[in-house]
Amino acid sequence: MPGPFANFSQVTGCSDAELEALAEHADFSGFVPGRDLAPLRERLLRLERERGITEVHRRFSDKVLAAGARLLETPRYMGMRRSFALSPEGRHLAIASNRLGGSQGGDLRIWELATGRVVDAVGFETTGVGSVWDPSCLQWSTSGEWLGVILDDVIVGVLRAFAGTPPCFTADVTRRWGSPPAWAVINPEHSKDQGHLPAWCWSPDESRLFISTPGPDGALGCIVPIREGARINEDSEGLRWCPARLDGKPSKSQPHTWVRWSPDGSCIHGYCKDEFVSDPNVDLEHEPTRSSASVIDVRSGDLLYRLDLPLRPDVVKLLVAFSPDGTHLAYGEDPPRLANGHTGRTMANLARRARVRIHSVAECVWSRDGRRLAVLINEYDHPKALIFEEGTLLCVVDLKGRRLGLSSRSHDLLRWAWSPDGSMGACLTLENSGFQEEIKGGIEVWKVGPSPGFLRRFEYASRIDGLAWGADDTLVGTGHHDMAFWDVNTGQPRFQASFGLEPDGTVVGPPGSREESATRRMFSVEGRHAWPWRWAEGLPRMQYRGSEE
Structure with missing residues (x-):
């Protein structure tokens, strides 16, 4: 087995002697972490369970980490986790959390599911990250190379995933137009600089964002071009507001509270929970809340349809779910229904299909x-x-x-x-x-x-x-x-x-000890893959960059 290691999957079943020979003689010039690290790590974990940490672990560590790696520690405790997003390939989970003790700032961490360890982390000293009340504040791009997150309840920030670096693009387009919901804002002119937490989504080609926010002339949001290094606001060039007309007339809808861009790029589907009313003559205390689902045509910026959704006045919940491609819409409680996601027309009463009463x-x-x-x-x-x-x-x-x-x-x-x-x-x-x-x-x-x-x-x-x-x-x-x-x-x-x-x-978490701390320290290879620090402890190399205690 010595020589260039073209097939690391063979490591899983090799003997201890073969593993030792490989550690001594194998050429790692063709080592690809995304392909080769996981099986090698699994084999070394088995060796550790059987014989403890050996010289073989140190030799492999020296070779795997030769190109540089970032030292991270999976925290024993942290502030409240606010937003979650599973990566498109399903191997990483991004989590946005606030800081302990109610202090300002927050953290965005990426966890590797195979190890349960943090492999990337970005700290925000004075900026809030994500939201505990609203969905989809944290989202991966289609390729999994980018992450977008709501900052300070107003700004959408885009950063490279697995790079450990702050956002390289921000879009702040909400401040001029006021803040829903109705109990917070009656007249947008009274809240010019307050902003609000916008729903948002990626375009399939990752070149644009749609940000749902009140805009000029009744617009329900805008399409924002992504330019690395740019700081976009509502006056920037290239912004395109969606007028959201319905059948040629103002729709009187409110911005969506959840949105997704269709995979074919043609439309943006979403729903709005608790639509607010901006008319100062309306009695907000007694005005019933409204909820709706609708679809925006990307080319024209107008609504393809608007569907009023049933919402029980005694229950604060909205039951609505678009299928991943937006072609179907499930909604309602008694009974639940299935609708065409492109037209809003009801396709089926699911209670009748199930031949039971559903409530x-x-x-x-x-x-x-x-x-x-x-x-x-x-x-x-x-x-x-x-x-x-x-x-x-x-x-x-x-x-x-x-x-x-x-x-x-x-x-x-x-x-x-x-x-x-x-x-x-x-x-x-x-x-x-x-x-x-x-x-x-x-x-x-x-x-x-x-x-x-x-x-x-x-x-x-x-x-x-x-x-x-x-x-x-x-x-x-x-x-x-x-x-x-x-x-x-x-x-x-x-x-x-x-x-x-x-x-x-006091901390509630795993038992505290130096040994336990060693299990939480990991080298992050390419920002994606965890390699145990304990296997490399004592190695003389100094190229392992960075640390986060």
């Missing part, structure tokens, strides 16, 4: 290919997930004896997560056993098909309120202060921690 809908979650839809029914002592395939009931996942888990406030991650291929689903549940000081819950994993089957259950005792199913059979559970990664196939946790503080200020 107390908790969530609607599409699979990544948009072929399947999970409708979570929260009937307290008898919750279930109705699975539809292309609008037809496929099966019922019965969660009898459980309750649906806690619901996140931002809805970045939901209580149901689809496997990447849509063949399995995971659901967040709680024990149905009255009030308990410690919240005990579990994640149930099911095979989804004409004959659904229960596969396994992961137990947890923390405030997990969102799920994501990543690549390499990794299931992620997150909360404001808690996080866990599981191996779906074995049920074994890859990483579990609580990052919050007790009321007296």
Whole structure:
């Protein structure tokens, strides 16, 4: 095996003797971290479990880190996590959090799912990052090379993922036009410099952003060209406002609170929850809130349609979900409906399709290919997930004896997560056993098909309120202060921690010790892949740049 290492997948099954020969003689000039690091790391972890840290670990570390790496430490505790985004290939999770103790600033970190460790981090000393109440404040670009995030509730900042550098492009286009919602602003002229948190999205080719914000002449947002190094505001050249006319007339709609650009680039679909009213003659206290879904034609900037959405006045929730490509729209609670995403026309009453009365809908979650839809029914002592395939009931996942888990406030991650291929689903549940000081819950994993089957259950005792199913059979559970990664196939946790503080200020987290700290220190190779610091400790090389304690 000595010589150029063209096929690192062979490392997984090689003997200790072959591994030692490779460490001594292999040519690493063709080493590609994205392809080769993971199998090599897995083989060395097995060697460490069997024999401890050896000279082989140090020799490989010397070669893997020769091109330079950044030393990072996965924190033992941090401020409240506010926004979450799974990378397009499903191997990394970006998390925006505030600083501990209510101090200004925040942090944007990227976690590698395979190791449960931070591989990239950008700190903001005085700038707020993300939002705890609003979805999609943190988003990956289509290629996964860029991250966009809301800064200080007003600005969209774009930065290179895995580079450890601050934003290289910002768009601040909201300040001139006032701030929804209705209880905060009656007349936009009274709030010229306050701004508001805008919904936004990437264009498929990553050349533009759409930012949903009130604009001139009733516009519902603007299309912003991305130019690296630029600082765009509402007076910059190249900005294009979307007039949002409907059938040639002003639509009287309000800016969306969630938006996505269609994969073909032709339109922007979104919805608005709790539309505000800017007429000073309207009694805001007694005016019922409105909600709607609509689609903006990118070429003209006008609305293709507007669909008023049902919203129960006694429940502060909006049940609406566009399919990933925007061709379908699931909405409503009693009964839920399926509509054409391009026209807004109703295609099916899902309750009739299921031949049951559907009420107390908790969530609607599409699979990544948009072929399947999970409708979570929260009937307290008898919750279930109705699975539809292309609008037809496929099966019922019965969660009898459980309750649906806690619901996140931002809805970045939901209580149901689809496997990447849509063949399995995971659901967040709680024990149905009255009030308990410690919240005990579990994640149930099911095979989804004409004959659904229960596969396994992961137990947890923390405030997990969102799920994501990543690549390499990794299931992620997150909360404001808690996080866990599981191996779906074995049920074994890859990483579990609580990052919050007790009321007296003590840390709640993994047991503290120098040895434990060593497991949290990682070299970040290419900003994407974690390499254990303990394997390289004591090496004389000085090219390993940077550190974050």
